[in-house]
Amino acid sequence: MKGIGIFGATGSIGKSALDILKRHKSRFRPVVLTCKKNISELLKFAEEFKVPYLVVETEEHARRLKDQLSYSARVLWGDEGLKECAMLEEVDTLVVGISGIKGIIPAYYGLKTGKRVAIANKESIIAGGKFLKLAQEEGKGFLIPVDSEHSSIFQLLEGRQHEVLEIILTASGGPFYKLPLEKFDEITPEQAIAHPNWKMGAKISVDSATLMNKGFEVIEACFLFNMPPEKVKVVIHPQSLVHGIVKMKDGSYFFHMSYPDMRLPIAYALFYPERPSDIGVKEVDLVEIGKLIFEAPDLKKFPCLKLAYEVIKKGGIYPLILEAGDEVVVDAFLSRKISFKEIPEYLQKLIENFKPVKCELESIEELLSLHKEVVNFTWNLIERSRN
Numbered sequence: 577m578k579g580i581g582i583f584g585a586t587g588s589i590g591k592s593a594l595d596i597l598k599r600h601k602s603r604f605r606p607v608v609l610t611c612k613k614n615i616s617e618l619l620k621f622a623e624e625f626k627v628p629y630l631v632v633e634t635e636e637h638a639r640r641l642k643d644q645l646s647y648s649a650r651v652l653w654g655d656e657g658l659k660e661c662a663m664l665e666e667v668d669t670l671v672v673g674i675s676g677i678k679g680i681i682p683a684y685y686g687l688k689t690g691k692r693v694a695i696a697n698k699e700s701i702i703a704g705g706k707f708l709k710l711a712q713e714e715g716k717g718f719l720i721p722v723d724s725e726h727s728s729i730f731q732l733l734e735g736r737q738h739e740v741l742e743i744i745l746t747a748s749g750g751p752f753y754k755l756p757l758e759k760f761d762e763i764t765p766e767q768a769i770a771h772p773n774w775k776m777g778a779k780i781s782v783d784s785a786t787l788m789n790k791g792f793e794v795i796e797a798c799f800l801f802n803m804p805p806e807k808v809k810v811v812i813h814p815q816s817l818v819h820g821i822v823k824m825k826d827g828s829y830f831f832h833m834s835y836p837d838m839r840l841p842i843a844y845a846l847f848y849p850e851r852p853s854d855i856g857v858k859e860v861d862l863v864e865i866g867k868l869i870f871e872a873p874d875l876k877k878f879p880c881l882k883l884a885y886e887v888i889k890k891g892g893i894y895p896l897i898l899e900a901g902d903e904v905v906v907d908a909f910l911s912r913k914i915s916f917k918e919i920p921e922y923l924q925k926l927i928e929n930f931k932p933v934k935c936e937l938e939s940i941e942e943l944l945s946l947h948k949e950v951v952n953f954t955w956n957l958i959e960r961s962r963n
């Protein structure tokens with residue numbers, strides 16, 4: 577019986593992970609559940625599994641949660657709570673489904689204490705991949721991707737890394753792929769979060785609509801698979817059936833295909849190296865699908881993808897700057913302070929104008945502090961242009 581910590585249990589990834597745990601109760605037991613402030617949802621899951629450790633954002637949330645629990649559990653809060661629970665002896669595997677940079681805390685401390693870390697949180701890889709690698713080396717932990725494209729590539733590469741020429745990530749293109757650029761001014765937050773194929777949190781849905789998400793995934797792939805950016809390509813595949821493609825030295829292509837359902841990569845990461853059955857994912861009907869469609873991405877309409885390649889080339893803290901800035905511009909778009917079209921414009925301005933005091937980061941505390949600095953800088957950039 578393995579002890580599982582679900583960090584971000586109330587989110588889209590967290591709920592999919594809980595569904596896998598429910599189906600495999602004899603194999604896995606949730607020992608940690610966390611959320612930011614959605615304590616009513618956390619309470620529901622905590623009661624169902626009688627989870628012994630719970631983490632929320634503030635002491636006040638912790639007090640409110642504790643008052644409502646019908647059994648005895650330790651309720652912790654904040655960064656320290658995430659850190660402590662990531663390192664618990666009872667935790668064998670962490671599923672990191674927190675959105676935002678705070679995901680780096682459980683991922684880093686989990687790896688440092690030798691755990692398996694099933695990582696969905698892309699922000700921590702983009703902004704702090706170097707620290708995750710160091711923690712993994714130090715603690716002999718195991719980082720396994722949950723992002724569907726990276727899970728696919730991970731599965732396709734097993735034992736074949738030396739034969740690979742290119743990695744190809746697929747992108748659905750999001751809800752506006754066919755929309756003419758002239759109409760981008762009219763895009764609303766409601767339209768942007770309505771992803772055609774995947775059900776996800778609001779932030780990642782907007783990132784999918786701008787293709788920033790695919791740009792982030794390129795950065796992630798370079799880090800996870802040790803590939804130079806020129807060997808990581810993107811194709812538009814509106815059906816979201818093929819999630820990752822690997823091109824081999826002899827010109828063969830290996831595809832990984834399934835209906836879009838995050839339970840598949842989550843279960844793969846939990847069971848690895850075993851391949852599980854009974855995870856609730858619908859089987860692909862090849863005849864019903866008939867054709868697979870692939871197109872080149874339109875970088876004029878979706879310049880965010882280009883920005884990602886630019887920051888990889890710049891290296892150092894630039895991926896962090898792009899990631900932190902994107903958190904702000906998406907927030908600003910969702911609260912109707914900026915338009916959809918302005919998202920890449922502000923990100924470009926940020927990359928050109930942000931001058932960090934320090935370019936080499938030595939700890940995740942420094943990383944979190946720089947992240948905050950970039951967030952403030954980007955909000956100022958937006959406020960100044962609006963006044």
Ligand SMILES: NC(=O)c1ccc[n+]([C@@H]2O[C@H](COP(=O)([O-])OP(=O)(O)OC[C@H]3O[C@@H](n4cnc5c(N)ncnc54)[C@H](OP(=O)(O)O)[C@@H]3O)[C@@H](O)[C@H]2O)c1
Nearest residue numbers: 584586587588589611612613614674675696697698776777
């Ligand atoms: N959803 C997908 O299909 C998918 C696919 C690939 C990768 N990812 C990545 O997985 C991560 C989660 O995505 P999601 O779609 O599941 O997001 P989501 O539905 O918005 O859920 C986010 C989770 O993180 C918690 N959280 C948010 N901010 C936090 C903070 N500052 N401190 C502690 N906990 C915090 C939330 O708690 P509250 O509920 O209390 O706010 C919630 O449990 C993201 O990095 C995303 O890019 C997601």
